[in-house]
Amino acid sequence: MASKTKVLITGATGYIGGSVLNRLLQRSDLMSSLDIRVLVRSPEKAKKFEQFGFTPVIGSHADESVVVPAVSEVDILIATTDCDNLEAAQIALKGMKKRFDSTGKQPVYIECSGTGVYVEQSGGMHSTDTVYDDANPDQIETLAPTQPHRNVDLEILAADKEGYIKAYFILPPTVWGIATGPLVDAGLVNPHSRQIPVLIKACLQHRRGGMVGAGKNVWNNVEIHELADFFIILLDAVLNNKAGLGHGREGFYNTVNGEHTHYQLAESISKALVELGLGDNPTPSTFTKEEEEKYLSFWAPFYGTNSRCLATRAKALGWNPKKTTDDVLATMKTEIDTLVTTKRIDSIGPV
Template identity: 50%
Template sequence: MSGTKTNFFLTGATGYIGGSVLTRFLEHPHAGTFQFTVLVRDPKKAEKFKELGVNAVVGSHTDAALVEKLASEADVVIATADCDDLGAAKATLVGLKKRHALGVVPIFINTSGTGVISDDAKGMHSDVTIYDDSDADQIESIAPTQMHRDVDLAITAADAEGYIKSYIILPSTIYGLATGRLVDLGIQNPHSMQIPSLISAALDRGQAGMVGDGKNLWPNVEIHELADLYTTLYDKIVSDADTGHGRNGFYFGASGEHSLYDVSKAIGTALVALGKSESEEPTTFTQADLDKYFGGSAYLGSNSRCRATRSLSIGWKHVKTTEDMLASIRSEVEAIIKKKAGSA
């Protein structure tokens, strides 16, 4: 690492995941030895980052030259923005290759997602392969046509070339309202995507909904425990040169498993309790519903099943369960109702 400071470049710092990860690193016992650079679109947010000692560059991830430059100055890149942005990933890799030419083997921690192992069940079954992040051969068998996979493969190919060490974290359904300094300062989005999208659809249609029969299964993880995986992984990389990377560097962020029906039923129960629906029971989304709320996609009816064996092996700990996830849904519903009322 260069000098007395480790230079980090983090993308997606104003997002749900990225803001939570940055908050954890700013609270790290060795935070005084870290220098973070983030890329943000909003100049006002950039100024707030600077108040926290974070170097904020105003710009866009679509600016390949800028992303390349910032990556070339980093010892560690943590990417938490759009996990399907192959252009940004390639620009990052070009920059890291330049960094490597200076005698540094940079670390690239990328955020993918368990959508890479999703299927097309449309809510009708859950009998599918369970992927284990410690089984490199099984992970390598994932079809290159799966979502997120093109970015994952580009990054692991760079590791195989030897100019980076790559580590790919794959979050599952993330839940909970993010908290911390970045949220308090109005910098960070505190909301996830999957469950809030179901809540918003339910509020609009007056009843909770699901794809098909809601029998499909997905893993879940609480947002702050997911953020802990990033710091745990970083600490392990620094302390143990043999930490799995490249084809052995996939780390699932998953602590429990739920059915779509159970999530939708919890939304329905909250809606009834809050006077927003007359029935707790979710009904199947029509194609018109899917078109209106989800761009015509039945993706929320897919299965994504995994075991976080490698993540746990490096010392990651989680205590939250699926019961905690289901119990958190009412507060998510209340927050979204409040947000909608404020924007009305």
């Protein structure tokens, strides 16, 4: 009997990583044919993950003594933890190099990066005509190494170019929606994103939808379960050695569908707050500099940026997301109500 392909997933308790695992639980063929390992910090949660058929590895993604041996034992790493942690990526690459040296076969590194790599500052005062296409590696290579996430992406790209890994990059934009599934029900996985809840918390304290500048800046969006679907599509393609599947500079996948201005987002939050009795005005307002510092802290400039891109390569692989900007705007009332009633809003940073 052939040995099972070994897969390690970091960020297993997180919003994205946990959603990927919930999608895997829906695929009995993958659950039976793969040896799926999950990196978790908590021994208590590790035991619960084991009950779902996953093999736990206890430790942090930045703990070299744990990660190097764990990665050196697997064929595929799906990293969903922190796309700005260069040290963690370097540690993972050490494990992958060890795997390559011992087997002569390139392990696969699937990195969850983000469309934050495309940001440009506008202070919320205008949009941009610059749109990055994931099928245009020459355009992506024009990005400055100082862009968010880019130093980590470049480190992984260098390893791919050196030839000891095959690297694939999944770039989510603003991810929205409340995650669902057995792992959420078991209390193992965070069901909320960070980007929108941070803004919601600021608006709750403001008692009104707020934005940086005029809110004319534009970002793409994607629903959490449709994002998780793409991870499985890419994993299937890797496992089946899909013809023409590029990696490295040809392995970037923008997982985007809709596009929204930050004014639209602030307005939908403002209206929802009024409907829930938590706000005073359905029309959003611009945060003052003092309010930006008070409510958004170091995140404030980020909410005034543009990040626009196309999912040409991702959709060519068979990904077919259905949820649009209208859907994300329509969910704000439910998102706010859930965050408040469960008190999860209290643990949302940075404010």
